[in-house]
Amino acid sequence: MNTRLIKIIARQEWAAFFRARLPLGLYAVLLSMSILAIYIGWQYVNNFNEHQTEAKEEVHDHWMKQPDRHPHRVAHYGYLVFREKSPLSFFDFGLDSYVGNSVFLEAHRQNTINMSEAGFSNGMLRFGELSMAVVFQLLVPLFIIFIGFHTIAGLKENGLLKILLCQKATFRDVLLGKAAGITLLTWFLFLPLLFLGLLIGTVSHSAGLSTDELIRMGLIVLSYGIYFLIISMIVVAVSAISTNARNALMALVLIWILFYVMVPKSAQNLGNTIFVAPDKITFEQGIESDIAKVGDSHNPNDPHFSELKESTLKRYGVDSIQALPINYGALVMQEGENISSGIFDKHYNQLIQIYKSQNSIASFLSFIDPFLAIRNISMNLSGTDFESFTEFQKQTERYRFEKTQALNKIHLNQIKFKDDSKQRVNAQSFQQQPEFKFQPVPIKMSLRHGAMGISALFFWVLASFTLLSFISKKRQFQL
Amino acid sequence: MLEATNLTKRYGNHTALNQLNLTVEPGEIFALLGQNGAGKTTTINLFLGFIEPSEGMAQINGVSVSENPEEIKQYLAYIPETVMLYSNLTGLENLEYFSSLAGFEYSKTELAELLSTAGLQTQAFDLRLGGYSKGMRQKVGIAIAIAKKAKVLLLDEPTSGLDPKASNEFSTILKSLAARGTAILMATHDIFRAKEVATRIGIMREGCLQSVVRASDISANELEELYLRTV
Structure with missing residues (x-):
């Protein structure tokens, strides 16, 4: 391997790109789409936050304006909590578009956020959105295919590969040089745009930039950089084994369909088939039945x-x-709350386990589809993944339980048993309860959840490099 | 400089090249004549190391091509039937690119001199190759070979599709390269160009080298008759 020659070949790939009008035109289209996606994402999160703030204030206002009441009535009056968008959700909507954003908290009832179909939504539905992540996950690979399909096959077609190989460069140098050229070009064209988009979008939504957000942004840029490297190597490999540019383009388009439509859709269907999740009614009936068994x-x-x-x-x-x-x-109500809460937790954890098992299919399949790997990592880092959603659900249930038990405690100590329902407590006693504040999943946890995707991404780098090395040793691919 | 010893290439039951024995000395131009499928391009590809011989050996400067495919690269240059090169680069840039890949760094003046030596007109140096005629592109191909200081030049149908003037210019350049000591092996259909430029001419049929004649010992008409009789 001659790094000097690889550099020369890579540089030529750059020069060729900037002198051709069509690829530049395509880049201009993608650039516009990326800017549009940043704006759409930003606007979406902005509108969402505005509505959330208004609704939050209204709910809080209603709660605070309650008159002196019986604490159990307060417990049933309920409280609505809202799911906050992660600061990076404007970049990758992830599951945000398909899961609920608010949950009504009341005594004795654990209201779930929409958890059925939408809880596992991915794949085809994502084609309808235009987020920055969609542009970078689906369209940039198409761009790489377009600028790279002929990179070796075209040289074979016009006899230029033979002339190239008669110089000092080996076939391996040519393949690596081409892959390096396309990768560096893609990095140059898209990664600064990605970083700037993330920076502008995040800063405009929050007062400042936290270390956690900065790390997440860095890791997103790094992950997409690796992803583009993988796609570039695959494109060069397919171009190298194709006899002409037309065949290379057809093969790459087929691979694109396989990676971006067939495998993700199959992963979703396979997960649903192997690990069957109960519907909402069955889920709730199961809880009620278990509660009845323990005590009424x-x-x-x-x-x-x-x-x-x-x-x-x-x-x-x-x-x-x-x-x-x-x-x-x-006391009876407190005990009833303990029982129902424990049973709900058990059922809920079982349900989450089923969804996790369904998701694990897609995680495993990321070893045969790099798109699934980057999609999962991107959602993990953007805080729009399944784990972020379940974390919200867990925290709201904990909050509901604590809030209800606090009201039960007031009931226990401040309301006499005799003429129970006729008594009231001062509104201040329940107005002082703490507000719900969602604690986002920390970066370490996000990385742990994305471990499979990260491993798959590194596996793909190794596999693509090995594939290029294997092809470079085969003489039949040089003619 | 260029030697084939019992060089054979088989694809399954089909023998593309059968027991070829051939030597091309420095300063010699050897023209291989024959119909399509006679084994001319297979011979060139075997010397280039793009295909592995089934039997025998191809050597360049005493080095086995199949055993040392990377080492032999320093000795040879190749010009195909159509030199496409990079149409978005100028003639000068193409030459600079290929020279650097061959391990040579030339100044702009040196590159221009090389293109002039290959017969390209000065005003074409900075034009993109997309606007070049086939003859002009062949000249850039020649310049790449000269820049590389190749001891062996392998040509596959180099004059095919060239107009008579361009073809004649090309022959002149080849002769000057041979005069500098370059061993040239040229596969061609063009009997008259072969007669005019080559030192020796070999006629191939069905993978076998049927006859070899010295160009100086035979007239163009006699060569044509021999060719028609052989193929």
Whole structure:
């Protein structure tokens, strides 16, 4: 391998690009689309944030304006919390477009955010969106195909490859030089644009730029850089094994369809078929059935609650619930909340596990499709992946549970058992409860979730390089 | 300088080249005549190292082509039937590119001199190759060979499609290269050009070298008769 010759060949690839009108025209189109995608993404997140802020204020306002009330009524009055967009979601919408953005929190009920079909949405639906990620994941590879399909096949067709190979350069030097040239060109044309887009979009949405965001941006640029390298090497490899440029173009378009339509769609269908998720009704019925098995707080003869009654009376040394220093009705509700919450968590975790198993198919298939690898990494780093969504769901459930139990505690201590429903507590006691604040998935966790995609990306670099080396040793590909 | 010893190439049951024995000395132009499929291009490809011989050996400057494909590159240059090169680059840029790939760094003046030696007109140096005629492109191809200081020149139908004037100019350049000591092996259909430019002429049929004559020992008409009889 002669690095000097590889550099010369790579430089020539640059010169050829900047002298041809058609590829420059294509770049201009992609550049416009990228700028449009940045604007669309920015506007989408901006509008979303504006509506969220308005709705949040309204909900908060309603909560604070509640009069003195019975705490259980407050618990059932409920509270709406909103999912905040990740600062980088304008770049990659990920699952954001397909999952719910708010959840109504109330006592005894764990309202799920839309978790069925949309919870696993990917593949074909993504063709309808124009985000920066779509441009970089789907259209830049097409651009690479367009500028690179003839890179070796064209030389074979016009006999130029033979002349090239009669100089000092080996076939390996030519292949690596071409791949390096196309990769560097693509990096030069798109990575600064990507970084600038990310920077402008993020800064315009938040007050400043956090270290976490900066790291995420850097890793996004790095991942896409590796992705473009892989695509460039594949394009050069296919061009090298094709007898002419037309065949190379046809083969590459077929590969594009395979990578961007067939495999992602198959991954989705395969996941749904192998790991069948229950629909919303079955999910809720399962929870209700399990709750009924453990104990029904409304049934006076329920063994679990009879036992609770006995043990409470014994603990306080009294013979009737009326004689208890605490409100027994609130204690029953607290226990009911503990039971339903535990059962919900169990079912919810099982459901999440099914969705994760479905997603794992796509993760494994990223070893045969680099698009799946970059798609997953991109969503992980943008905070629009499945894990970010489930994290929101977990945090809201925790918040709901704590909020309800806090109200139950007020009920327990400030409301007397006798004439329970006729009593009120001062509104201040529930107005002081903390606001819900979503804690985004930290970068370390995002990387852990994206580990399979990252491994697949490195596997592809190695595989493409090996493929180029293998082709370079075969004389039949030089003619 | 250029030697084939029992050089044979088979593709399955088909023998493309059969037991070729041939030597081309420095300063000699050897023209290979024959119909399509006679084995001329196979011979060139075997010397270039693009195909592996089934039997025998091709050597350049005493080095086996199949054993040392990279080493023999320093000795040879190749000009195909149509020299396409890079149409977006000028003649000068094409020459600079290929020379640098061959390991030579020339100044602009030196590159211009090389193009002039190959017979290209000065005003064409800075024009993009897309606007060149076939003859002009062949001259850039020759300039690439000269720039590389190649001891061996392999030509595959180099005058095909050239007008008589361009063809004549090309012959003159080849003779001057031979006079400098370059060994030239040229596959061609053009009997009269072969007679005019070559030192020796070989006629091939069905992969075999049927006869070899010295160009000076035979007239153009006699060569034509021999060719028609042989093929």
